[in-house]
Amino acid sequence: MASSFDPETLGGKITQGRNRLLKKLLRNPDIVWRVEKRREAEIVKALEAGEDVSDKGSVILIISGMMHQLNLVGGKIWSLCDGQRSLGDLIEALAVEFEVERDELAEDVEGFVDDLLQRGWLKHG
Amino acid sequence: MADAVTELFSAPLTFNWTLSFRCNFSCSHCYSRDEQAEELPTADILRIIDILAEKQVPFINFGGGEPLIRDDLFEIADYATGKGLNVSMNSNGWLVDTAAANRLRACGFKSVGISIDSAEAALHDDFRNMPGSFDRAVAALDHLRRAGVRTTMSSVISRINYRNFRDLLDLARAHGVAQVYLHNFKCSGRGLKNREDLDLSPEEWKAFYVEALQVKQETTDLLISFDDPVISSLPGYDEKSLVSGSSCGKLSLHMRPNGDITPCGFIPLVVGNILKDDFDTLWYDSPILKKMRNKEASGKCMDCGAFEKCLGGCTARAFAVTGEFNQPDPHCWK
Numbered sequence A: 001m002a003s004s005f006d007p008e009t010l011g012g013k014i015t016q017g018r019n020r021l022l023k024k025l026l027r028n029p030d031i032v033w034r035v036e037k038r039r040e041a042e043i044v045k046a047l048e049a050g051e052d053v054s055d056k057g058s059v060i061l062i063i064s065g066m067m068h069q070l071n072l073v074g075g076k077i078w079s080l081c082d083g084q085r086s087l088g089d090l091i092e093a094l095a096v097e098f099e100v101e102r103d104e105l106a107e108d109v110e111g112f113v114d115d116l117l118q119r120g121w122l123k124h125g
Numbered sequence B: 001m002a003d004a005v006t007e008l009f010s011a012p013l014t015f016n017w018t019l020s021f022r023c024n025f026s027c028s029h030c031y032s033r034d035e036q037a038e039e040l041p042t043a044d045i046l047r048i049i050d051i052l053a054e055k056q057v058p059f060i061n062f063g064g065g066e067p068l069i070r071d072d073l074f075e076i077a078d079y080a081t082g083k084g085l086n087v088s089m090n091s092n093g094w095l096v097d098t099a100a101a102n103r104l105r106a107c108g109f110k111s112v113g114i115s116i117d118s119a120e121a122a123l124h125d126d127f128r129n130m131p132g133s134f135d136r137a138v139a140a141l142d143h144l145r146r147a148g149v150r151t152t153m154s155s156v157i158s159r160i161n162y163r164n165f166r167d168l169l170d171l172a173r174a175h176g177v178a179q180v181y182l183h184n185f186k187c188s189g190r191g192l193k194n195r196e197d198l199d200l201s202p203e204e205w206k207a208f209y210v211e212a213l214q215v216k217q218e219t220t221d222l223l224i225s226f227d228d229p230v231i232s233s234l235p236g237y238d239e240k241s242l243v244s245g246s247s248c249g250k251l252s253l254h255m256r257p258n259g260d261i262t263p264c265g266f267i268p269l270v271v272g273n274i275l276k277d278d279f280d281t282l283w284y285d286s287p288i289l290k291k292m293r294n295k296e297a298s299g300k301c302m303d304c305g306a307f308e309k310c311l312g313g314c315t316a317r318a319f320a321v322t323g324e325f326n327q328p329d330p331h332c333w334k
Helices: A017-022 A037-048 A072-080 A087-097 A102-119 B004-008 B042-054 B073-082 B098-106 B121-127 B133-147 B162-174 B202-218 B279-285 B287-293 B299-303 B315-322
Strands: A024-027 A032-035 A057-063 A066-071 A082-086 A122-124 B014-018 B059-063 B086-091 B111-115 B150-156 B179-183 B223-225 B252-255 B260-262
Touching (some): A017 A087, A032 A072, A037 A057, A037 A072, A072 A082, A072 A087, A102 A122, B042 B073, B059 B073, B073 B098, B098 B133, B150 B162, B162 B179
Parallel strands (some): B059 B086, B086 B111, B111 B150, B150 B179, B179 B223
Antiparallel strands (some): A024 A122, A057 A066
16 A cells, blocks of 8 residues: 655666766656655654664655655655756755765765656656 | 544635535525525625635635625635635536636636536436526536636435436546546535435445445546545445545534534534634634534444544534534444
8 A cells, every 4th residue: 555665775887977866856746646744754754763764764755655664765756856956956955954975865866856756756857 | 543644733624615505406405595694795705705715724615505696706715825824615507607607717616516416417417406407507517628627526425316327327428527526425415405305315325335335446538536435345435535524624624604604514513703803813712613623432433444434424424413523424234
């Protein structure tokens, strides 16, 4: 019924150069989604306490009557894909918010975005 | 037995919103025809939409009463869609002419459902106590389709139509309907008063659903929906609901014309008022909603293996007949 996406397990390598980093990313407008704010606050608190929160969903997507959940990082990425930001912008924004080694972050974000593009949940704006 | 989904949600996915109990029809099964409530002015309704948008409630479905009785429906819908909400409604179709259909399209309705209870015009008109209503309802489907609005058809299953539900599906096909809701009969309001004439026996419900589920499995050109938790243990039931049992109070809430919130339109218990109370407090802490989300088996449900799936069936029906949420659904055949 529900599934979580863990950017840490979704690999991918930046292989298509700079242009790919500059393309704007846009959520599929047919997908209904919502940030579950109370849950998000609980997860942030757990993260600050040093807990592993990678399998805890804070953003829900309703797609063809099915619900999917995104974890904290996946939800941040999803929320940022408003048609105004590129992959490079996402990496910049997340680098400020999460203390992760830059190359590792870029690889994970690209892998996650690729997966969502393949599913048709994101598109290039 | 709370669902993990209910624990996760910060608000319902859908608000079923009765803007007015007024109606130009007087149907035999109506849950709300004898209800009365003060109606809010447009400004207050727009304030409610602001609250729903802030709480990120994605879907609003206007019902009633007849939604088009309110002259400001288009303004309200336009405001809601502008806030990013997905708006739909259920109507008897009487007031949906070409101009209205075009306005519904222009203000962003995702879909409009038209109530049709029999493919026989005379039977529908008699049930709805309105001569000519069948022709107007069918015409409404056509006006909406031509305007580019997705249409659905709502049919309350009762003694007048349960043997001929296939005719309703054929009628829907003939008029380009995308989805047919074969609604389960609710013994609320006039539905309770006229229950003996309209409701099926539990065995008849089972026979209907077994047949209808088979038709649904064989049908590829039309979506067929039931939304009745009592069927979750039947063979062929494969709907992937986000929650077990009734979705009311978990995935959806109902709002009365004065802003009072109830778990669903068929349960007349007020949880609070959206303009007067803090929504988060109502959603998370309402004793009524908590009770609906944590049903316990009683009576014959205690020894039934299906309870985990159906959670006692339709809570509204159980409450209407027994006054208790936890009693078994009176439609249950087990």
